[in-house]
Amino acid sequence: MSTAREKLVEELARIVGPKSVISDRHQLMAYECDGYTIQRGLPAAVVFPADTDQVAAVVKYLHREKIPFVPRGAGTGLSGGAIPLHGEVVVNLVRMNRILHIDYENRYAVVQPGVVNRRLSQVVGARGYYYAPDPSSQQACTLGGNIGENAGGPHCLKYGVTTNHVLALEWVLPDGQVVMVGGPNGDDVGYDLRGLFIGTEGTLGIVTRIWVRLLKKQVGVKTILALFDRVEDASRAVSGIIAKGILPGALEMMDRLAMRAVEAGAYPVGYPEDIEAVLLLELDGAAEGLEDQAEDAVKVCKEHGVRDVRVAASEPERTLWWNNRKTAFGAMGNISPDYLVQDGVIPRSTLPDVLARIAEISKDSGLRIANVFHAGDGNLHPLVLFDSGVPGETQRAVETGSRVLQVCADVGGSITGEHGVGLEKMYDMEKIFSPADIEYQLKIRGIWNAEELCNPGKLFPRPAKCIDAKAVAAGRG
Amino acid sequence: MSTAREKLVEELARIVGPKSVISDRHQLMAYECDGYTIQRGLPAAVVFPADTDQVAAVVKYLHREKIPFVPRGAGTGLSGGAIPLHGEVVVNLVRMNRILHIDYENRYAVVQPGVVNRRLSQVVGARGYYYAPDPSSQQACTLGGNIGENAGGPHCLKYGVTTNHVLALEWVLPDGQVVMVGGPNGDDVGYDLRGLFIGTEGTLGIVTRIWVRLLKKQVGVKTILALFDRVEDASRAVSGIIAKGILPGALEMMDRLAMRAVEAGAYPVGYPEDIEAVLLLELDGAAEGLEDQAEDAVKVCKEHGVRDVRVAASEPERTLWWNNRKTAFGAMGNISPDYLVQDGVIPRSTLPDVLARIAEISKDSGLRIANVFHAGDGNLHPLVLFDSGVPGETQRAVETGSRVLQVCADVGGSITGEHGVGLEKMYDMEKIFSPADIEYQLKIRGIWNAEELCNPGKLFPRPAKCIDAKAVAAGRG
Numbered sequence: 014m015s016t017a018r019e020k021l022v023e024e025l026a027r028i029v030g031p032k033s034v035i036s037d038r039h040q041l042m043a044y045e046c047d048g049y050t051i052q053r054g055l056p057a058a059v060v061f062p063a064d065t066d067q068v069a070a071v072v073k074y075l076h077r078e079k080i081p082f083v084p085r086g087a088g089t090g091l092s093g094g095a096i097p098l099h100g101e102v103v104v105n106l107v108r109m110n111r112i113l114h115i116d117y118e119n120r121y122a123v124v125q126p127g128v129v130n131r132r133l134s135q136v137v138g139a140r141g142y143y144y145a146p147d148p149s150s151q152q153a154c155t156l157g158g159n160i161g162e163n164a165g166g167p168h169c170l171k172y173g174v175t176t177n178h179v180l181a182l183e184w185v186l187p188d189g190q191v192v193m194v195g196g197p198n199g200d201d202v203g204y205d206l207r208g209l210f211i212g213t214e215g216t217l218g219i220v221t222r223i224w225v226r227l228l229k230k231q232v233g234v235k236t237i238l239a240l241f242d243r244v245e246d247a248s249r250a251v252s253g254i255i256a257k258g259i260l261p262g263a264l265e266m267m268d269r270l271a272m273r274a275v276e277a278g279a280y281p282v283g284y285p286e287d288i289e290a291v292l293l294l295e296l297d298g299a300a301e302g303l304e305d306q307a308e309d310a311v312k313v314c315k316e317h318g319v320r321d322v323r324v325a326a327s328e329p330e331r332t333l334w335w336n337n338r339k340t341a342f343g344a345m346g347n348i349s350p351d352y353l354v355q356d357g358v359i360p361r362s363t364l365p366d367v368l369a370r371i372a373e374i375s376k377d378s379g380l381r382i383a384n385v386f387h388a389g390d391g392n393l394h395p396l397v398l399f400d401s402g403v404p405g406e407t408q409r410a411v412e413t414g415s416r417v418l419q420v421c422a423d424v425g426g427s428i429t430g431e432h433g434v435g436l437e438k439m440y441d442m443e444k445i446f447s448p449a450d451i452e453y454q455l456k457i458r459g460i461w462n463a464e465e466l467c468n469p470g471k472l473f474p475r476p477a478k479c480i481d482a483k484a485v486a487a488g489r490g
Numbered sequence: 491m492s493t494a495r496e497k498l499v500e501e502l503a504r505i506v507g508p509k510s511v512i513s514d515r516h517q518l519m520a521y522e523c524d525g526y527t528i529q530r531g532l533p534a535a536v537v538f539p540a541d542t543d544q545v546a547a548v549v550k551y552l553h554r555e556k557i558p559f560v561p562r563g564a565g566t567g568l569s570g571g572a573i574p575l576h577g578e579v580v581v582n583l584v585r586m587n588r589i590l591h592i593d594y595e596n597r598y599a600v601v602q603p604g605v606v607n608r609r610l611s612q613v614v615g616a617r618g619y620y621y622a623p624d625p626s627s628q629q630a631c632t633l634g635g636n637i638g639e640n641a642g643g644p645h646c647l648k649y650g651v652t653t654n655h656v657l658a659l660e661w662v663l664p665d666g667q668v669v670m671v672g673g674p675n676g677d678d679v680g681y682d683l684r685g686l687f688i689g690t691e692g693t694l695g696i697v698t699r700i701w702v703r704l705l706k707k708q709v710g711v712k713t714i715l716a717l718f719d720r721v722e723d724a725s726r727a728v729s730g731i732i733a734k735g736i737l738p739g740a741l742e743m744m745d746r747l748a749m750r751a752v753e754a755g756a757y758p759v760g761y762p763e764d765i766e767a768v769l770l771l772e773l774d775g776a777a778e779g780l781e782d783q784a785e786d787a788v789k790v791c792k793e794h795g796v797r798d799v800r801v802a803a804s805e806p807e808r809t810l811w812w813n814n815r816k817t818a819f820g821a822m823g824n825i826s827p828d829y830l831v832q833d834g835v836i837p838r839s840t841l842p843d844v845l846a847r848i849a850e851i852s853k854d855s856g857l858r859i860a861n862v863f864h865a866g867d868g869n870l871h872p873l874v875l876f877d878s879g880v881p882g883e884t885q886r887a888v889e890t891g892s893r894v895l896q897v898c899a900d901v902g903g904s905i906t907g908e909h910g911v912g913l914e915k916m917y918d919m920e921k922i923f924s925p926a927d928i929e930y931q932l933k934i935r936g937i938w939n940a941e942e943l944c945n946p947g948k949l950f951p952r953p954a955k956c957i958d959a960k961a962v963a964a965g966r967g
Contacts, residue, residue, distance in 0.1 A: 118733050118839045141735060163678055174678065176685070177654060192927065196904050198835050198868055201640055201651065201689060202911060202922060203949065204931045208653070208685035212678060229735035233779075256595050258618060258706035299779020302710075306776065358675050362595045391675055427673050434679060445679065450669065453937065454681045460933045472680065 018057060021080065021102070025060045028070045033108070035059040044085070044103050048150070049093035051353070051411065052436050056083070056097035061108045065183060065191060065221040068104065072219065072467075073189030075102060081466045084215040086126065086158030089150040091354050092435030094161060094214045094471055101469065104219060106157045112136055113222070120227045121180055121197055126157025126220045130164075133225070142227040145172040148431070149339045160220045163212030165431035167263040167338075170389035171297075172228070174431065176211045183222035184210060187467035197224045209457070214433050215468035217461050231262070233300030235307045236325040238334055239292040239314040240284065244268055247290035248364035250317040251388045254294070255361060257313060259306050262297040264389030265338055266290055268368075270348070271383040271396070277347035280336040288320060292388070293338050341385045342396065349381070349398035351407070355414045356432035357421030361391040370420045371395055378413040380406075392430035393421065419444060434472045442474050495534060498557065498579070502537045505547045510585070512536040521562070521580050525627070526570035528830070528888065529913050533560070533574035538585045542660060542668060542698040548581060549696065549944075550666030558943045561692040563603065563635030566627040568831050569912030571638060571691045571948055578946065581696060583634050589613055590699070597704045598657055598674055603634025603697050607641075610702070619704040622649040625908070626816045637697045640689030642908035644740040644815075647866035648774075649705070651908065653688045660699035661687060664944035674701045686934070691910050692945035694938050708739070710777030712784045713802040715811055716769040716791040717761065721745055724767035725841035727794040728865045731771070732838060734790060736783050739774040741866030742815055743767060745845075747825070748860040748873070754824035757813040765797060769865070770815050818862045819873065826858070826875035828884070832891045833909035834898030838868040847897045848872055855890040857883075869907035870898065896921060911949045919951050 022036040035041060036058045045053040057080070062068045075082050082102040085095040097103050110127035117140060124133060130151040134143040147166035148154055154164070160182065165174040172178075181195035195207030210217055241247040247266055254264065267275070272284045272291060284291060292314070296306050307324055314322045325331040345352040359367050368384065375382040381398040395417050399410035418428045422444040429438060442451060451473055458465075458473070499513040512518060513535045522530040534557070539545045552559050559579040562572040574580050587604035594617060601610060607628040611620040624643035625631055631641070637659065642651040649655075658672035672684030687694055718724040724743055731741065744752070749761045749768060761768060769791070773783050784801055791799045802808040822829040836844050845861065852859040858875040872894050876887035895905045899921040906915060919928060928950055935942075935950075 116839075118729055119837050120732065163682075165678075173654070176682070177650070190926070192930075196835070196902075196922075198837050198903050201642075201835075201908065202904055202906050203919065203928075204934055205640075205653070205685055205689060206930065208682055212682060229737065252595055255597065260706065299776055299783065301778030301782070302776020305778070358673070358678075360596050360675050425673075426675050427679055429679050431678065442680065445673075449667070451680075453669075453683065456937045457681055457686075457934065460930065460937075 022058050024074055025058060025071060025102075028074065029060055029062050029067050033061040033063070044088070044097065047085070047088040047093060047095040048091045049096065049435060049437055051407065052093055052096060052098060054096055054098035054100060056103040057100050059103040059105050061105050063108050065185070068185045068219055068221050069189050069191050071104060072185050072187065076188045076466060079464065079466065081469045083468050084161065084219045086155035086161070087129070087150075087153045089154040090158060090162060090435060091356070091432040092429070092437040094433055094435035094468070096436055098436060098470060106155065106219070109221065117142065117227070119198070122225055122227055124156055124223050124225065126155060126160070126223060128156050130154050130156055130159060137227055138230070141230050143230050144225055145178050145228050146175050149342065156223055156225065157220050160211055160223060161213070161215050162431070162433040165387070165392070167265055167387055169431070170264055170387060171260050171262045176208055178226045179207065179211060179223060180226060181224040182207055182210060182220050185219045185221055187218050187462040191221070195224070214435060214472050216458055216472050218467060231297035233298055233303045234331070235296045235303045236331045236334060237294040237296070237307060237310055237322065238282070238325070239294065239319045239322040240288045241290040241292070242288060242318065242320050244290045244368050245365045246318045247292055248368060248388070250292060250314050250319065251364060252362055253313040253317060254310055255389065257309060259296070259310055261294050261310070261389060263293070263295045264387070265293040266384070266386055266388035267338065267341060268384040270381060271341055271385045274344040274348045274383060275337050275341050278340055278344035280333055280340060282334060282337045293334055345383065345396050345398060350400045350402060351398070351410070353397040353399065353410045353414050354432065355393070355395045355397060355417050356429045357393045357395070357418050357426060358430040359391045359393060359421050359424050359426035361389070363424045364388065364391065367393070367420055367424060371417055374413060374416050374420070378409060378416075380410060380413050382413070382417070387430070390430075391426065415441060436471060439472065439474045499535050501551055502535060502548060502579075505551065506537055506539050506544050510538040510540070521565070521574065524562070524565040524570060524572040525568040526573065526912060526914055528884065529570055529573055529575060531573055531575035531577060533580040534577050536580040536582050538582050540585050542662070545581065545662045545696055545698050546666050546668050549662050549664065552579060553665045553943060556941065556943065558946045560945050561638065561696045563632035563638070564606070564627075564630045566631040567635060567639060567912060568833070568909040569906070569914040571910050571912035571945070573913055575913060575947060583632065583696070586698065594619065594704070596675070598701050599704055601633055601700050601702065603632060603637070603700060605633050607631050607633055607636060614704055615707070618707050620707050621702055622655050622705050623652045626819065633700055633702065634697050637688055637700060638690070638692050639908070639910040642864070642869070644742055644864055646908070647741055647864060648737050648739045653685055655703045656684065656688060656700060657703060658701040659684055659687060659697050662696045662698055664695050664939040668698070672701070691912060691949050693935055693949055695944060708774035710775055710780045711739075711808070712773045712780045713808045713811060714771040714773070714784060714787055714799065715759070715802070716771065716796045716799040717765045718767040718769070719765060719795065719797050721767045721845050722842045723794045723796070724769055725845065725865070727769060727791050727796065728841060729839055730790040730794060731787055732866065734786055736773070736787055738771050738787070738866060740770070740772045741864070742770040743861070743863055743865035744815065744818060745861040747858060748818055748862045751821040751825045751860060752814050752818050755817055755821035757810055757817060759811060759814045770811055822860065822873050822875060827877045827879065828875070828887070830874040830876065830887045830891050831909065832870070832872045832874065832894050833906045834870045834872070834895050834903060835907040836868045836870060836898050836901050836903035838866070840901045841865065841868065844870070844897055844901060848894055851890060851893050851897070855886060855893075857887060857890050859890070859894070864907070867907075868903065892918060913948060916949065916951045
């Protein structure tokens, strides 16, 4: 095997240059997992192509030699989509980090997949523009990774997810062919392959160029923080605000345990310790219209027994509130050795009921569950806290997360809102899809990735279920 | 053949009842064409199922007997997608016209495919909601047809097209199986079959239930009419308004010839005869913010040499301006015996150049071309005026339209913005897609519609090009 591996590394180096291939075992370990840490795998090699031609040449070579590979951006994904579980070659796009073209008049930018999400908004920000989808990892995650996961963020309630902001893609198919899908002018002809490719988690190829919409920054912003004694009241306030016809740019909620974690972190807001829920609501738009909307939102909170509600008095205060919220996942480290982020979707009106059922699951499993979520669009992020040092607890956390997802599916929701399926939720797919539904998706995969060389064993459940279940059980627990 | 046809009618009647099948030749003639009148075909029968079970039973029967069929809504499509060119059975969904459920709290409605677009907005309008995509045919066209064509409308500049407003679909596959794609809560799991099915023009099956988003009506609206002496000035004003960061709800333009037509129609506005272009711009949002935006827009118009610009003084005035614009296609009948609506997309900034090239094509072909378009998103609707009574003129109009599309493709645009491909533009697909691009789409079709029984011979070019070219030539000319 070592000879085959040497040949592989040599061939890859021939295409991208020897400095752009990693084959040293210690260096490879940095690519064993992504933001999902329950499963791991050491890649055969990591290759860093510099442009579309190099990506195409690498993929052509791997395809010819029948060597499986996994595309990777910044590795911030939360469902394991970039993990080389079976020793695949990792094709890392981070070197392709150039903003190629900005067309302000027609309001789009052309970028390489390794451009960091936040950076694009910073660059066009000088001219008053931004790129809308804003995952919490936006300081690190790449736009290519966002395409793979169809990433969302707090502001997707009002502005939509990645697919709503991508006009066209240059794409290397799993056999190395380069194609263009969509059109920079938003054309709409034939089958929507642009839409089809977005969110396929690396199973249909590798994106090499992206045409994204630019939005004009809203001139007015009002940010409101509302503290509630009861989770049910906060949930009902969320429904009340939306039902009133207010469409906030973002509408976030955290429960008591989540607040405890963030208050122990770098950006404490000073929440009273005895409140059960905080709502963070942001209104944006023309400055003049916001005053009335803010008053209406405050009124709805008062109708639902809010203890305290206030509008951010300054930009630094607003930034503090957002930093506090955006670091919530990482802040779990302040109150637990390990945590598992779950990601489910529910009808907004079922929030109080679902939260009560999650509390029951927590009690039953003996594991604490903190809740952080995009409450406006019903996208829950329950965080299951556990200690991988305690035998069996990792497995129990995985099972607890799966039970939470079952609740989401039961109320007519879904098993992922924005974190993807990856390795983590392959078998949860069966909670919402029939075998025939999955079969159709596999047929689509078969058009471009019949040999399953490109990100194999991800996204769809496989017959050999027991093998993976065992791998999870053996994980870190 | 008559026996086979009798058997067909008998079998269909057994499923839907005898009153819901049309087989009389004179009655069938109403279904020979849709809004595209250049090609025609008499259907073998027209069947009107009442519910999903009947659609499934009809399709299962047709699939088993290998009888091709064409789904149809109100027949307002402009590219011939609902034409039974080779005598297919027409499956007409207009009887399935019930609004099944409205969930205001979670902001969606569940409708059958035969619900007329406008009616949904009227029904939910009482509670302050509406359905956003508003094709000019919205008084007649059905939501099922909108799904088939991924319909747009004047307001899609700001609010997006059909696919942005559809959460889930119940769908009868070409073999009669019933599936659900997407989720009413906007979930995003696995491959996006919901997005894939929308805009497939009846080639992947028949939609039987639709979950659509409801939007809250904007409280404030400002409508501006701007008259220009030169088309170039109006075009530059469009780019100027967008570049300024104003995102109007709609931004429409008509040229001199189009104005002549609408002024001879039911809703004359009183445009001076010597102006070259009119812009109709609508701002919507919170009432308070609109004043400044309107002032900015007026200022941009003045910077670009507008002759006259004014804000609608009343709701009746606003309605008149919109009626004038929305009846523009039909109004061509006032100035020409026949007309062909074209539908292209161009980068907004190329508008002045493209309009100049269209004027040249008009001069060269000897056919007048009126221009009506969604200028904000660069979606052109040139109307080629002709007289089918003059030998050869129909064919010349078709060729002229195709030359206009070539201009759109040449400047980096596309061959259709919202009217679909249907029969009309099958061969224009080759202007923007490589053979491999088309092959991939055919492979997707092959997953569900391998025998091509469901809307055969539409959307994709076929090898036997000459046959269709001849059919066009023989059309009405």
